[in-house]
Amino acid sequence: MATKQSGLGRGLGDLFARTDEDESQPLKDGSTFAEIRVEQIVPNPHQPRTVFDEDDLEELSASIAEFGVLQPVVVRKAGRNKFELIMGERRLRASKMAGRASIPAIVRGTEDSALLRDALLENLHRANLNPIEEAQAYSQLLSDFECTKEELSSKLHRSRPQVSNTLRLLNLSPRVQAKVAAGVLSAGHARALLGLESAEAQEHLADRIVAEGLSVRSTEEIVALGRGGGERKSSVQRGPRLPSDREREISSQLSDHFDTRVKVNIGRNKGKITIEFASGDDLDRIMAILDGKTI
Template sequence: MPAKHQSGLGRGLGELFQRTDIDDESTRDKALPPEIDHAGPSAPLEDGSYFQLIPVSQIRPNPKQPRTVFDEDALNELVESIKEVGVLQPIVVRKVNQDQYELIMGERRWRASTEAGMETVPAIVRGTEDGNLLRDALLENLHRAQLNPLEEAAAYQQMLSDFGCTQEELAVKIKRSRPQISNTIRLLRLPAPVQRRVAAGVLSAGHARALLMIEDPVAQEQLAQRIVAEGLSVRATEEIVALQDGSTAKKKRERTPKEPSPRALELSSSLSDHFDTRVKVDIGRNRGKITIEFATEDDLERILNIVNGQ
């Protein structure tokens, strides 16, 4: 099996663990080159869990895993994503013997990493059988980690999916707002080339959020290239997106788009504040439309509770 480049993006939750072989604080806070980043075990958390890059050949699936069928198309999509940007969300394993590990969470990521030809996969080696201890330890450390926006999004998503956390629980634990968490997770919807630019710091989180307002992935990539080439600000990017949105609407309706009325803009702003998410109000001659965006099912449930006055 040919060796593949190990992306430096496989840090995510791994950055919650500090390397034991780096003592200088100014150096510790800086991202290490991909070829040496987390080459060995990290300093363990209080529950004994630690982060390490593990050879995929040393990992075996959990025989008690209830899930035996994996969607082939979804798995192939994950394989391509890993080839592009690496494994953003570490798997969780337990050590069986000196050079053998058993999967606890993340079998799709492990399978896809194997098919992608990755030699190693980022993993959290659990130091206890109590999954709640590991979850709580990671939650407590998350706000201290120096993650880029994409790694932060992957860490949030992993908490929600692997450890059964809600956005509200995560927000309380790491002292960040629920909308901030929700908006950060949305960055994972971006195409892989755009994600790479965000991870590298070429595009800011603000640029990325503006790009999310475009539905077409190809158009997202094209505008991302323009942002880098022309050094566009976030505000300029948002204006371009608004113009493109109007142009798309024109093609769909085959008529000249009109600017939103002051009343529509006022209502959009007011409702966005009320629901703590992006709301668009369209007022037509005979009818109107209100579009409320949400990130996850938890976010949708929160919005529905507000609508119902709960």
């Protein structure tokens, strides 16, 4: 049943005319538009955002109470009288807070996996995620939809190295990931901590970063000197030579290119490049890149 709205809400209400929940309006892309009861919509298990600002939700709820939902959520059928949310988690939550019984929705086909994947990619691109949520969303998309890193980076308008670097954050220990998700550690600090192999070493240096307010550059130097794990060296031992700016730059470029850790050592008369790999399959992947094939 239609409800009276004012101002901008009335204009959009005319554009997306309200219908009974068992009625729908076909759209050009094969989807349908319908008014769906909020209790019929179940959460999306692939929702990348896990933290919602309560003040923002209250503000949106007040707006919805006055003007209605100005942008439909996107759902897909998930059984009889059930719909799975694809896009619009904040709008759905705010609508429930505002006491609305139904919400305008675009219903997309259940079997069109490409359409669902693209909707999730768009949702990820628009959401304000912390680095760990973003990395988990990337990993979920790569796993569930067999989406390549190239396709993911293209859809999100981000470089492949940026996608790869974000995914590497999942190699951090759970305690460190929690600090990154909470905003205590920056993504730059987190990437520097990836240079430490053990979870204990990562956590020790993460605690130092928080306690001492270490910069990203200082963290990188500590990791390079081998002091990040808290293991004290003998006074007669010298720490490894700190990489030069050029060595760090080339190492970073090659690490992004091969999607693995690469060390570069430039000596006076000769140098060395070390490419690390995790398994035989990982070695085959690196060899394919060296041969000029696309992975």
